[in-house]
Amino acid sequence: MEDSELIALFEQRDESAVSETTRQYGALCRSMAAELTGSPQDAEEICNDVMLAVWNAIPPEKPANFLAYLAGITRNLAMKRLRTRYAKHRGSGDRPAVLDELAACIPSGDDVEHELNRRLLTAAVDRFLSALPAQTRAVFVLRYTYGMPVEEIARRRSLGVSAVKVSLHRTRKKLQTFLKEEGFL
Numbered sequence: 001m002e003d004s005e006l007i008a009l010f011e012q013r014d015e016s017a018v019s020e021t022t023r024q025y026g027a028l029c030r031s032m033a034a035e036l037t038g039s040p041q042d043a044e045e046i047c048n049d050v051m052l053a054v055w056n057a058i059p060p061e062k063p064a065n066f067l068a069y070l071a072g073i074t075r076n077l078a079m080k081r082l083r084t085r086y087a088k089h090r091g092s093g094d095r096p097a098v099l100d101e102l103a104a105c106i107p108s109g110d111d112v113e114h115e116l117n118r119r120l121l122t123a124a125v126d127r128f129l130s131a132l133p134a135q136t137r138a139v140f141v142l143r144y145t146y147g148m149p150v151e152e153i154a155r156r157r158s159l160g161v162s163a164v165k166v167s168l169h170r171t172r173k174k175l176q177t178f179l180k181e182e183g184f185l
Contacts, residue, residue: 003066010058018051025067029074036078036147037085046077053077075145124182128175139164140171 009017063069
């Protein structure tokens with residue numbers, strides 16, 4: 001079933017939209033959530049939460065790229081689950097290592113006042129990524145969007161583990177330089 005047909009089912013409030021979306025994209029959502037959380041049980045719950053979030057969002061939302069929309073919701077819910085798991089009041093001050101790698105080159109800002117800066121930053125990062133060679137961009141996105149382990153990226157992209165690590169390091173440095181030039185750092 002085409003994405004436009006799935007979106008139309010959601011807009012019509014047809015309950016088969018959820019089952020069709022789960023059939024078509026559920027495995028991807030579960031896989032992505034499992035990579036980020038490290039827990040198959042959390043991944044299953046997150047996948048269900050993604051379907052509920054999509055049901056509640058469409059309409060009025062009408063995503064241009066349905067797969068990217070689902071991936072974004074999955075990633076956000078998985079990261080929320082991780083933040084809850086690693087919250088200081090639960091006895092652990094650790095943050096997931098994958099986020100720590102980017103901490104030096106991405107400014108944080110969680111309050112409403114920074115929404116405009118967040119959007120500008122998102123646009124700048126998109127420009128940065130679009131200027132990268134395809135292989136470098138793919139490695140970066142697999143690591144920092146999907147939270148994929150370096151070893152898995154190396155296997156999927158037919159690269160050595162050290163080549164992936166070097167690529168990620170260099171790309172983070174380039175991103176940091178780019179963001180300084182753009183006035184974000």
